[in-house]
Amino acid sequence: MPDRIMLQVARYRPEQDAGVSFQEYEVPCPKDWVVLDGLNYVKDRMDGTLSYRWSCRMGICGSCGMTVNGEPKLTCATFLADYAPGPVRVEPLRNFPIIRDLVVEIGDFMRKLVSVKPWIVRAKEKPLSEGEYLQTPQAMEEYTQFSMCINCMLCYAACPIYGLDPHFIGPAAIALAQRYNLDGRDEGSRERMEILSQDEGIWGCTFVGECTKVCPKNVDPAGAIQRYKLNAALDSLKAFLVPWGAR
């Protein structure tokens, strides 16, 4: 077990660089250091100009997603020692514009998040005095998995469709829409259906399945999208056969 490892970090300083270059830093490699610890070591002791996002370092805030040796990973959950003897290539997340060094622009995702109406839609709100909506543990299981998304966007970085066509709404946004659709308290499926059954919605997805593979929280966005496709298709069929029928 070597006690040092080489990091090859992508650098881009818009005020002085024309494009991305790589800089090498040799950092210690104890067995419980993660890639983020290596980056912090660089920033604290070697080169304060390296910019990257991080916060909780326990895999729940979703800030620290980067491309490590070609794979989208949470750098707080990726052990350096797993890459020994190295080098470890650290780059910003794919499919997003790079602002600086390892920092990417996620405004596109933030807008898409809003577009799927990720909130409880109800015709009539229940007054607080009537207490909670009853929801059995089995009913909760229907959507719980899709509610675990930490918005880390590793799925967008892994999705080739999103890379080829940035208009695609994307795995996390659709999974979140499903989270609400399958929640018994919500009545907004129809509204979301209109947005999601467009070309850039669920039909853009060709079930590559990479999003589910890289998701650190086992949300299974690919599954969410395919199930939604089934629903949407059945819905279209129903609307075609029974156009005057209420939902």
Add this chain to the structure above:
Amino acid sequence: MTPSHDIVLVGGGGAGLRAAIAIAEANPRLSIAVVSKVYPMRSHTVSAEGGAAGVIRPDDSLDEHAYDTVSGGDWLSDQDAVEAFVKEAPEELLRLEHWGCPWSREPDGRIAVRPFGGMKKMRTWFAADKTGFHMLHTLFQTSLKYTRVVRYDEWFVTTLLVDDGRVQGVVALDVMSGRVEAITARAVILCTGGCGRVFPFTTNANIKNGDGMALAYRAGAPLKDMEFVQYHPTGLPFPGILITEAARSEGGYLINKDGYRYLQDYNLGKPAPQPVFRSMELGPRDRLSQAFMKELEKGRTIDTPYGPVVHLDLRHLGAKVINTKLPFVRELCLKYQNLDPIHELIPVRPVVHYMMGGVHTDINGATPLAGLYAAGEVACVSINGANRLGSNSLPELLVFGARAGRAAAAYASREEEMRPVVLAQAKDERRRLENEFLHKTGGRERLATLRDEMQKTMELSAGIYRSGTELARAVDQLRSLQQRFTTVSVDDQSRTFNTERLAALELSFMLDVAEAIVNSALRREESRGAHQRTDFPARDDQRFLAHSLIYRKPDGACRVDSRPVTISRWPPAERVYGR
């Protein structure tokens, strides 16, 4: 064109988002800005695990929740605020349920509650063991409905704009471009969270640097009860990651190097196979952390490369319970310590977790500075007193976030137009940020060096056990660090996403907050709740049944004052656990 809104919220976590929604609902015509240095879903609320307390069972009562909170706070909580809090907590949690929060349920579909440390009855609502995550995402996604709420994501507030005794907005730095802008407002609500990063071992994220506390302090508002820093008894030693109290409420044991459940030696009851409310491992956090220090003195802790630890034993709970009730705990242990709690012991030690102290506010979140409000961990109302009970801080965000929002909305609806004189202040601030951080050359020490020294000083002198001499030494060391900070070296001279500049700003906030903590601690010559003095080991209600207030003097030094505690229903008594 200077951005201008009616109300600016600094911080987009649980309190900030709840306040924003409250304002939007109270007065839909007000223009609301949420200015956060990170995207809101990254706020530290997201990492809270255990649960949120609210009375819903028929065998429970508001008075009991209030009494548990008041006694847990060692009688330093303002009882009128506590009574309002326990009354509104269940309503707020229910409102969140209506907004979609996936609270865990009983088989019949009703909301489930579980026992929690320091509480005599079961009243802690929970969403598996990711309560804070679900609460924050529910609040954030619900807030997207309100179009009057404008977000400034990744804008870092560097100072408050104050004129004529009124707060009139903020100056903020757009992290992406480096542009410094004044954002004027009729009212400002601080929701920036706590300051755990002032200490070396903490469950807190990198972003918790006491920003709001320092902003208020520098603007002339007092900080209250800063000496009360809560240690959570079970954090992983290297990364400080929290192992939730729920692991103990489900039945985990704390054992020392002899495999002995040592808490029974510290007046916390007798060991029983099942967890007993307010006894042993379900005792309050401060007493459990203090027990660890005593075990350390006796040499009964286990040595590791990351310092002394004790063990949390979950093995007897079995795989089924661990996988259904504590899945995140298992995931954390596997991913960060490479061990499986089903078969192995978890090494834990006390880590700084929560700041009971903060910006002094009244029961509606208003500070003495007109136009300035605060809610959440950054504020000190105070409901938590000298020690916070687990699962009280999440409902605190909702109750006081909503209260501060409504109060600020009422204030902003009344107040006249802002005066443009503050724009000159913004120009000064822009100049300060350029000169002190960007064009700085010839600096001598690295930021990390100063930060590490500050953290070491705090852990040594302002840790679980404190003494007058150590605290006095800390006061001097922090003064010297403040001086050394003026000549710190900053490598990054660029404007675009300059995180080193942010780190320098955060360090300067932290130094102010650290000074407030040690000066307050020095002045409180008693032991109460989380503040334990080896030279004054007893509680002294005669002299110190009062809040400490700390003000910043123009020369940067501190002035400490005090303020009576509101004792309405429950006169001070002895804190008893395990009996």
Add this chain to the structure above:
Amino acid sequence: MSDHPVHTAYHPRWIRRRMSTYWWLQRWSYLAFILRELSSIFVAWFVVYLLLLVGAVNQGDAGYREFLQWSASPLVLVFNVMSLGFIVFHAITWFNLAPQAMVVHLGTRRVPGVWVAASNYVAWVLASALVGWVLLM
């Protein structure tokens, strides 16, 4: 919620990277995905082949023999073998992905994904057995 309401005076130049035309060669999983999608061409070919077979049978004994001879020619043979490989690949990937697309409930409990996939395989084997029995009868 809206974006920043004020235009920033200084907007740093972001780098937008283009995906390479050969993106699908960068990872095994991408390559497998492309092959899976391409396999639909071979499925289409088999349908055409089946129609040709039916047409040949329709033309009587001579036509059918001609068809068999043509099928035995090396080019067609190799192509058909390749197609069989792709179709099996197509079927296996389809069945394995089925549980993700379809959540089946039995009463209130969810049927485990493994059973959904397994039921597809079982149906495949049964259908093949039936066809085989009819042919060999």
